[in-house]
Amino acid sequence: MATTTAAQQRARAKAEYDAFVAACPSRELLDRISNKWVTLVLAALGSGSTHRPGTDCAGGPQVLRYSELQRLLAGVSQKMLTQTLRSLERDGLVSRTVVPTVPVTVSYELTGLGLSLYETMRGLKSWAEGHMDDVLANRDAYDDARAA
Numbered sequence: 001m002a003t004t005t006a007a008q009q010r011a012r013a014k015a016e017y018d019a020f021v022a023a024c025p026s027r028e029l030l031d032r033i034s035n036k037w038v039t040l041v042l043a044a045l046g047s048g049s050t051h052r053p054g055t056d057c058a059g060g061p062q063v064l065r066y067s068e069l070q071r072l073l074a075g076v077s078q079k080m081l082t083q084t085l086r087s088l089e090r091d092g093l094v095s096r097t098v099v100p101t102v103p104v105t106v107s108y109e110l111t112g113l114g115l116s117l118y119e120t121m122r123g124l125k126s127w128a129e130g131h132m133d134d135v136l137a138n139r140d141a142y143d144d145a146r147a148a
Contacts, residue, residue, distance in 0.1 A: 032091070037076055037084040039121050044072045045094065045110045046118035061118075063097075063109040093117060 019026045032038060046061050064072070070081055085108060088094035093114035099105040110118055 029091070032087055033117065033121075035084070037073070037080055038088065039125055040073050040076075041069065041081075041084055041088065042093070042110070042114065042118045042121045043125050044069055045108060046115065046122060061110050061115060063107045065105060065107050069108065088114070 016024075017026050018024050019030060045064060066081070066085075069085075070076060070078070073081065076084075085094060085096070089096050089108075091113075092111055094108050095111050097107050097109075099107070
């Protein structure tokens with residue numbers, strides 16, 4: 001029986017990734033990155049300038065402190081932001097830098113892998129913002145037809 005190295009096993013598993021298969025680990029990743037807070041954190045870190053409502057976040061990547069992210073992401077709880085940042089750091093999408101000041105300064109930025117995902121997520125965010133009126137109109141039409 002031939003033995004396989006860890007690298008060979010990883011290569012074989014990578015060739016077999018198929019999100020339509022229940023046991024595929026890419027499903028967990030899809031679940032994580034489809035979260036609204038992940039989308040918004042990636043958009044904030046990739047925007048390059050402080051986001052203003054009604055403007056496109058397309059200035060390029062930036063480094064933000066935790067408190068800056070919390071201010072940008074209206075409605076996010078401290079717990080949810082912390083969990084989101086930890087999961088993104090674990091997946092290698094975000095890097096965390098701690099500066100030993102008083103108080104300690106913690107900042108976050110996208111990694112190369114995170115930047116590659118940011119491009120996709122930026123398009124998704126823009127699509128949602130640009131088509132919200134259409135979706136709301138369709139919801140109203142659907143609800144009206146069901147009520148009749």
